[in-house]
Every structure is written in C-alpha cells, then in structure tokens.
Amino acid sequence: DGGITQSPKYLFRKEGQNVTLSCEQNLNHDAMYWYRQDPGQGLRLIYYSQIVNDFQKGDIAEGYSVSREKKESFPLTVTSAQKNPTAFYLCASTLTGDRLLAKNIQYFGAGTRLSVL
Amino acid sequence: LAKTTQPISMDSYEGQEVNITCSHNNIATNDYITWYQQFPSQGPRFIIQGYKTKVTNEVASLFIPADRKSSTLSLPRVSLSDTAVYYCLVAKGTGGFKTIFGAGTRLFVKA
Numbered sequence: 001d002g003g004i005t006q007s008p009k010y011l012f013r014k015e016g017q018n019v020t021l022s023c024e025q026n027l028n029h030d031a032m033y034w035y036r037q038d039p040g041q042g043l044r045l046i047y048y049s050q051i052v053n054d055f056q057k058g059d060i061a062e063g064y065s066v067s068r069e070k071k072e073s074f075p076l077t078v079t080s081a082q083k084n085p086t087a088f089y090l091c092a093s094t095l096t097g098d099r100l101l102a103k104n105i106q107y108f109g110a111g112t113r114l115s116v117l
Numbered sequence: 118l119a120k121t122t123q124p125i126s127m128d129s130y131e132g133q134e135v136n137i138t139c140s141h142n143n144i145a146t147n148d149y150i151t152w153y154q155q156f157p158s159q160g161p162r163f164i165i166q167g168y169k170t171k172v173t174n175e176v177a178s179l180f181i182p183a184d185r186k187s188s189t190l191s192l193p194r195v196s197l198s199d200t201a202v203y204y205c206l207v208a209k210g211t212g213g214f215k216t217i218f219g220a221g222t223r224l225f226v227k228a
Contacts, residue, residue: 004160033216035218041220042204042218042219042220042221043161043204043218044218045215045216045217045218048214048215048216050214056215058215059217088158090160090161092160096211103149103151103166103168103210103211104149104151104208104209104210104211104214104216105151105163105166106153106161106163106216107163108160108161108162109160110159110160111158111159111160113158
C-alpha cells in the first residue's frame with residue numbers, strides 16, 4: 001500500500017532539546033517537502049528536496065535542519081534554536097519531470113503534532 | 118512564484134453548489150493550478166488540477182478563463198462532510214520546486 005508515513009503522530013520537546021520527525025514514502029517520488037502549520041493558519045514551507053543529497057530552504061528554515069540520504073526518507077530535525085516549535089508538521093512528496101500527466105501534485109502524510117513541555 | 122488570493126471563509130447549506138474563486142495575477146506560462154482540501158488535523162489531499170478551460174472529475178469542476186489570472190473551484194451539491202479548508206496552489210508543472218500555500222478558504226456547510 002503506497003503512501004507517506006510520518007512518525008510519531010505526537011511528539012513532546014523539552015527546553016533545549018533537539019527532536020527529529022520522520023517522513024518515509026514508498027511512492028518512488030523524487031521530491032519531498034516539509035511544511036509547518038500553526039492553528040488556523042495555512043501551510044508554510046520549511047525545506048524541500050528535489051533529489052537525493054540536495055535540499056533547499058523554504059520560507060521558515062531557521063531553527064530546522066533536514067537530510068536527504070535516501071530517496072524514500074526526508075527527516076526533519078527541530079533544533080533548540082527554534083524557540084516556538086509548537087505546531088502541526090506535514091511532509092509531502094511529488095514526482096518531478098515535464099512529461100507527467102499529473103503535474104506536481106503533492107501527496108501528504110498524516111502529520112506530526114509537536115508540543116513543548 | 119505566483120501569489121494566490123482566496124476568500125478567507127464561506128458559508129453554504131447542504132445541497133447547494135459552492136464556487137470558490139482564486140486570483141493569481143502573476144501566473145507563469147508553465148504553472149498549473151491545483152486545489153487541495155484539508156480537514157482538521159489531517160494533511161491536505163488533492164482535489165483537482167487544471168491548466169486552462171474547464172476540468173471536471175468525480176468530486177469537483179475547475180473553471181479557468183483564457184487569461185488564467187483566476188480560477189474557480191466548483192463543488193456541486195455540498196454536504197456537511199465538505200466542511201474543510203480549500204487551498205488554491207499555483208506552481209510549476211515539473212515538481213520539486215518551491216511552492217507557496219496561501220491561507221486557504223474555510224468552507225462551512227450547514228444543515
């Protein structure tokens with residue numbers, strides 16, 4: 001059953017702690033994204049990756065880091081430098097390339113809700 | 118990147134047709150228009166996508182005028198379960214590039 005799996009569903013962070021959110025996809029998609037969503041707000045792009053071993057900052061990358069060592073995986077680390085990490089985090093993936101019938105449709109995971117203790 | 122503007126919220130009643138319009142004045146030639154639906158505490162899911170004219174699938178229709186500076190998502194005969202946030206996204210068709218989701222439109226369907 002293909003899809004995007006985010007874990008854990010809920011995560012709590014202590015002051016000064018780094019935490020890592022997992023995102024795995026078995027859709028054979030090239031590109032992956034991380035978004036942050038605050039209550040009642042839209043999605044804001046944190047990082048995105050078009051290909052393995054390459055990633056770009058989005059609009060709110062400060063306090064976050066990512067890696068893309070495998071095509072299937074795009075973990076997000078929320079560092080202690082992120083002073084307001086409480087939010088709903090969403091991972092997405094998409095195919096790349098010009099000759100696609102479905103153009104740049106993003107498929108999302110179920111999300112991870114991060115709270116600060 | 119094309120910026121999009123949508124109404125913040127809309128109300129409707131069950132059984133009515135709902136039209137949500139999105140403005141995207143600086144859309145580029147190779148941009149596609151995609152609409153997503155999001156329920157609380159879930160990830161957005163794809164509804165419909167188009168480049169020009171009209172596209173229809175089993176859940177919605179998408180109307181795009183010739184100048185492509187706006188688009189209208191049409192939901193026929195909405196039900197209570199259509200209460201959600203709807204996002205209009207304009208992005209390159211090749212994928213893997215920076216994308217911007219706006220604030221979306223919160224649709225409330227009443228009985």
